[in-house]
Amino acid sequence: MTWEEQARRVRQTQSKLDAKLLAYSHYVSDIVRDPQRAQGETVGAVSLDMSGTSRASLSADGVTGGLNSAAMEAEIQDLLVQYADDQEELSRSINDMADPLLPPSQTQLRTVQRHRELLVESERDFFRSKTSLRQALDRQQLLGHIRDDIDAYRAQHASDVQAYLDERSHLERSHHMIDETLEQAYATQSEFRAQRDTLSSIHGRLTSITGQVPGLQSLISLIARRRRRDNVILALVIGICLVLLLWTGTRRT
Structure with missing residues (x-):
């Protein structure tokens, strides 16, 4: 294979690798911005044609984000290996066609060196994107476990929490009733104090009036004595009548 053919082959592999890395980087950026896309949602399955152009389309069979990322990583890894092998072939073609009288041109040497630098950059970018994706997925998985634990705890202790809330509501109603009863008691006490006053x-006032009229007190005392005397006379009459009734009854028998 001539130098031109080998160089063309290396450029094609580089174009494919760049397109794959770009698509993978966009995919990782989407996952980092919205980790929910990595769970339960279908994501763009990236495919490349032979010209090295990328096109993203939604997976028709519902492939998950984990499977797509694994497939893209495998393709990129294969392209990195192929890119390294093509560079070795390109370097070997320079050595094979080397002529002591006509050494390799500076353009050829710079081309080989540039492809080596691009390979190192591609490996570094791939490793960085892959690390970011793993961190985002691990973070999302951890948050998912935490949410599951919280939901399980709430479901397990929902009845206890509801019982506590019902008991608290009952206590608040009891406190409200006690407050109303105390308010009524205080109001009644105030009324009693007003009546006593x-x-x-x-x-x-009566004591003052009695003190101002000297004969009134003696009149009241006289009325009281007569009332007691009338009560005594009435009691004697009733007693005599009862005795006569009893005596008459015994005589008839």
């Missing part, structure tokens, strides 16, 4: 005021 009113009665005390009336008693004070």
Whole structure:
């Protein structure tokens, strides 16, 4: 294979590798921005044609993000190996066609050196993107486990939490009823105090009136004595009547 043919082959491999790395980098950027795309959603399955152009289309068979990333990583790894092998072939073709009188041109040497640098850069970019993807997926998996644990804990202790909430609501209602009862008791106490003050005021007025009229107290005492005397007389009459009734009843028998 001539130098031109080998150089063309290396450029084709480089174009394929660049397109794959670009598509893989975009895919990783999407996952890093939105890790939810890595779970349950279909993502773009990247394919390349022989000219090295990339085209992204949604997977028709529902391939998950993990399978797509693994397939792209395998393709990129194969292209890296192929790119390195093509560079070795390119370097070997220079040595095979070397002529002591006509050494390799500076253009050929720079081309080989440039492809070696591009290989190192491609490997570095691939490793960086792959590391970012692994970190994003690990973070999403960890968050998923944490959410699952939280949901499981809530589901397991939902009844206990509801019981605590019901008990708290019951206690709050009881406290409210106690507060209302205390307010009513305080209001009743205030009314009793007002009535006591009113009665005390009336008693004070009566005492004052009695002190101002000297004969009134003696009149009240006289009325009280007569009432007691009338009660005694009435009791005697009732007693005599009962005795007569009993005596009459015994005589008839």
